[in-house]
Amino acid sequence: MLLFDLVNARKAHFSPNTWRVRMALAHKGIDFTVQDVRFVDIAGIRPxxxxxxxxxxxxxxxxxxxxxxxxxxxVHYLDDAFADTPRLINTGADESVLRFFQYWAQTTLHSGIFRNIVLDLYLGLDPADQPYFRDSREKILHDTLENAQAGRQDRMDAFRKSLQPMRLALANGPFICGNQPGYADYLAFGAFQWARVASPLQLLAHDDVVSTWLNRCLDLYDGMGRRESAAVDDLLDDSMR
Ligand SMILES: N[C@@H](CCC(=O)N[C@@H](CS)C(=O)NCC(=O)O)C(=O)O
Structure with a gap:
């Protein structure tokens, strides 16, 4: 099992969509090797x-x-090809509801986070990736990366409020999926891990149940998520040198 994943200049894996798959592989106990790529390398990956x-x-x-x-x-492929491992996407209504949750994660979480970390993402990239990233993301944002990220502290309250469905779900159990983590947890986790690895911004208040849940997810599978160093740890290391 070979997983292609994006790395930034400090070789940290920041892709939110890949973190979903990393957690899915660990959930199923499937060993995998990672091939690091940059944005500029993607076009050269050809089956x-x-x-x-x-x-x-x-x-x-x-x-x-x-x-x-x-x-x-x-994840569908993994469920089919490794049928004797715990299934992540059940067919029928469960699949549709999970898909709906993925739409929520992409809109509320990814879009809410993107604008707040986009310049940090850019600054952390390998210099070879920076022109492509700036150009493509400024087209999406209709603005410069600098303008897009500016004023993020003013947007923090609205972002934190938008997480209320997660808080309500987490009142029923330690994970969004209940007593055990499932794919909805990994969909949401990918978004927060993206921010954690790429930016020193503190997205969550420490006393937020979403923060407690995130720490729980970081501890899963022998701390697989936590082993990917956070941007803030990296900055602290730099300042101590
Ligand atoms: N729907 C896709 C989205 C994948 C996606 O957009 N991945 C980003 C990295 S997180 C990418 O490959 N971007 C390439 C580019 O921007 O050129 C998924 O969930 O896998």
Whole structure:
């Protein structure tokens, strides 16, 4: 199992969509190797015979000659190809509700976080990635990265309020999926891990149950998430040198 994942200049893995898949692989107990790529390398990743037929995005996996791109497709593939491991996406209504949760994560979480860390993301990238990232993201934002990120402290209250559905869910159990973590937890975790790895911004108040949940997720699978160093730890290390 080979997982293609993005790295920044300090070789930290920051992609929110890949973190979903990393957690899914760990949940299933599937060992994997990681091939680090930068944004500028993605176009050069080509399956033999071009079996995917469209542009790859990260995450992409290669297993047993099979290439799969897109986190949702990858988790479906893992559920089918490793049928004796715990299933993450059940078919029927459960799948539709999970898909709805993914839409919520992409809109409320990813969009809410993106603007607040976009300049930090850029500054952390390998210099070879910076022109592409600036150009493509400024087109999406219709603004410079600097303007987009400015004033983020003023947006913090609104972002924290938007997490209320998570707080309500976490009143029922330690994880969004109940007593045990499941794919909804990994969808949300990916977003917070993205911010943690790429930016020193403190997104969550320490006394927020979402922060307690995030720490619980960081501890899962022998602290797999926590082993990826946070941007703030990196900055502290720098200032101590
Ligand atoms: N829906 C896709 C989204 C994947 C995606 O957009 N990945 C980003 C990195 S997190 C990417 O590959 N971007 C390539 C680019 O911006 O050129 C998934 O969940 O896998």
């Amino acid at each position: 033999q015979g071009d079996s995917i037929g469209h542009k790859l995005t990260i995450p992409t996996i290669q297993n047993d000659g099979m290439w799969v791109t897109d986190s949702w497709e990858i």
